[in-house]
Amino acid sequence: VRTIEWDEQNQRLRMIDQRRLPAEFALVEYDDHQAVAQAIQTMVVRGAPAIGAAAGFGLALAALRSTASEPAALRADLAAAAETLKAARPTAVNLAWAVHRILEHLPAEASAAELRRVVLAEAQRIADEDVEINLRMARHGAALIHDGDTVIHHCNTGALATVDWGTALGVIRMAHTQGKRIHVLVDETRPRLQGARLTAWELSQYGIPYDLISDGAAGYFLSSGQVQAAFFGGDRMAANGDVANKIGTYMLALACRDNSVSAYSVVPTSTIDLSLVSGAQIPIELRDPTEVLSLQVDGSPVAPAGATALNPAFDVTPSRLLTGIITEAGVVYPPYEINLRRAVQAAHSEAAR
Amino acid sequence: VRTIEWDEQNQRLRMIDQRRLPAEFALVEYDDHQAVAQAIQTMVVRGAPAIGAAAGFGLALAALRSTASEPAALRADLAAAAETLKAARPTAVNLAWAVHRILEHLPAEASAAELRRVVLAEAQRIADEDVEINLRMARHGAALIHDGDTVIHHCNTGALATVDWGTALGVIRMAHTQGKRIHVLVDETRPRLQGARLTAWELSQYGIPYDLISDGAAGYFLSSGQVQAAFFGGDRMAANGDVANKIGTYMLALACRDNSVSAYSVVPTSTIDLSLVSGAQIPIELRDPTEVLSLQVDGSPVAPAGATALNPAFDVTPSRLLTGIITEAGVVYPPYEINLRRAVQAAHSEAAR
Numbered sequence A, B: 001v002r003t004i005e006w007d008e009q010n011q012r013l014r015m016i017d018q019r020r021l022p023a024e025f026a027l028v029e030y031d032d033h034q035a036v037a038q039a040i041q042t043m044v045v046r047g048a049p050a051i052g053a054a055a056g057f058g059l060a061l062a063a064l065r066s067t068a069s070e071p072a073a074l075r076a077d078l079a080a081a082a083e084t085l086k087a088a089r090p091t092a093v094n095l096a097w098a099v100h101r102i103l104e105h106l107p108a109e110a111s112a113a114e115l116r117r118v119v120l121a122e123a124q125r126i127a128d129e130d131v132e133i134n135l136r137m138a139r140h141g142a143a144l145i146h147d148g149d150t151v152i153h154h155c156n157t158g159a160l161a162t163v164d165w166g167t168a169l170g171v172i173r174m175a176h177t178q179g180k181r182i183h184v185l186v187d188e189t190r191p192r193l194q195g196a197r198l199t200a201w202e203l204s205q206y207g208i209p210y211d212l213i214s215d216g217a218a219g220y221f222l223s224s225g226q227v228q229a230a231f232f233g234g235d236r237m238a239a240n241g242d243v244a245n246k247i248g249t250y251m252l253a254l255a256c257r258d259n260s261v262s263a264y265s266v267v268p269t270s271t272i273d274l275s276l277v278s279g280a281q282i283p284i285e286l287r288d289p290t291e292v293l294s295l296q297v298d299g300s301p302v303a304p305a306g307a308t309a310l311n312p313a314f315d316v317t318p319s320r321l322l323t324g325i326i327t328e329a330g331v332v333y334p335p336y337e338i339n340l341r342r343a344v345q346a347a348h349s350e351a352a353r
Helices: A033-041 A048-065 A071-086 A094-105 A112-142 A168-177 A194-206 A215-223 A249-258 A336-352 B033-041 B048-065 B071-086 B094-105 B112-142 B168-177 B194-206 B215-223 B249-258 B336-352
Strands: A004-007 A012-016 A027-030 A150-153 A183-187 A210-213 A229-232 A236-238 A243-246 A262-266 A295-297 A314-317 A324-327 A330-332 B004-007 B012-016 B027-030 B150-153 B183-187 B210-213 B229-232 B236-238 B243-246 B262-266 B295-297 B314-317 B324-327 B330-332
Touching (some): A004 A112, A012 A048, A027 A048, A033 A048, A033 A071, A048 A071, A048 A094, A048 A112, A071 A094, A071 A112, A094 A112, A112 A168, A112 A262, A112 A330, A150 A215, A168 A194, A168 A229, A168 A262, A210 A215, A215 B215, A215 B249, A249 A314, A249 B215, A249 B249, A324 A336, A330 A336, B004 B048, B004 B112, B012 B048, B027 B048, B033 B048, B033 B071, B048 B094, B048 B112, B071 B094, B112 B168, B112 B262, B112 B324, B112 B330, B150 B168, B150 B215, B168 B229, B183 B194, B183 B215, B215 B249, B243 B249, B249 B262, B249 B314, B324 B336
Parallel strands (some): A183 A210, A229 A262, B150 B183, B183 B210, B262 B324
Antiparallel strands (some): A004 A012, A012 A027, A243 A314, A324 A330, B004 B012, B236 B243, B243 B314, B324 B330
């Protein structure tokens, strides 16, 4: 089962409800783009590549459900739907990337029916390519993992964060598939605990040995020489390699650097936003403080009544802390300003072939 | 109410049960040293100065409850109780410090009754001095906080972590008492969430504005220029200033350094273990993985069934990351090898006066 799948028969979108994992494996179906935008906002689906693909199908639903019979009216409906979908979450660029890719693909002269076909076909192409791209990143990255390594991983970047296979966790999974004996230290990843909920669940499905740790414990394991590399994803990367990723990634990368442990961001080129000079320009989503405050232990709330919280969902890791950036076009090393642009171009040429 | 108090009338120890805060404020009474050791191990009482004082009273209970009538037999009982108390938790040196201070204070020639009096009196002196020492540290440290500052704090180091007042949180509280307008970012401090449970509760009692944050979010606030200083405690500090403190402190200190934000460890000289050359020699307690795995949200467990975890309770922050060390003898700056020893000597001379 893919995380995100188009139901051809009923012409609707089916996704795994990630909020209910690991307790329950449930599929939810979506009939219109507003519901898809809501699912992205409430994190039924999360992970930069996954929300890109979901937004693509959201646009397909907007095209199919639009009552417009004239192409111009349909184009207007699509433009409005695109804005709704892009506004669902601000940090991951894949949302805007997928929506723009589809809109740019629309032929200048076409009937409404033809436009509908093109939108759906391009959304499906984005989803299918995502799996292919993940497998390519996984092979490039797995070469950096050695038999016997312990690696550290932040958030969830597996099959659940993509259409299938995964980015950073896909690299780890590929190394395991290649027969390398590895151990994964899984950051639980507060506040939404995607590490504890989703990555631990995926690793147990794949039979890869792991241990959950508190996010703050990464420094202990890194400084005691127990870790050979860290792998994480990315939600938006600037032209200089600065990368916005799940909150806590920056501190993990600092601890890697302080102990000369390699730190890799694993991102498809669709996550690279060449229009931004540096990470300072990436918008950071501030989410509901309830995500920090809703924790329970033994059935009781942890924080005192009336407690307040702040909840930035992402932070920016400066590219000076990255050993390399793993893309579908290969592993990119400094100088990132030059080499990232080349990787994006190489990926485009490959896609065009 | 002090966190730790001797009940003169009933000759027993009374402590706040910190595991039940903030939901419930409950006092528990202890009649023998085994129960005190258990309370330290299960974290009814925690915080380096607090468990030092609790161990002192534990030894007093051992003296009072011992059936020995001969001084030699009583000394043997005390030595056995000292071992039980010291074994309760390995990292904080204050446990051993308090127990040894009392044993070294015993007169060479004395009746069993006199020995009992001396043990109890010295335990009470340790507790009373703790409050005095905290107030002195608080005044030294508060001078480093300016009106309008936002400071970041890890774990709980307040009145609950000491006999009364607090170490790092005592510094923050003193700045507030002096009329400085301050805002505190409170690391929730996984896995046991002493920040969310205890520090948030204390700050609301004192009327100091704060916001809870995930531990991994500290880097975001530090790198966006919103924080002027970080204050944390210490469980054991080596002669070179390396300090073992609650897990996550090292990554916080790294993020401070990367953003040129001051980071202070606030420790009484009883936390400084001059017998250790560096932090590499500090034993780190590995606690039950259940502390990581027992998290719930909406009444459901977060981690999948069968998940495994690793749970180091402390990490070591190298002294190169500390801007200064705040002790009762003043703020100590590098070179720490020389200046920490001087501070310990100054504190001893002061205590001897």
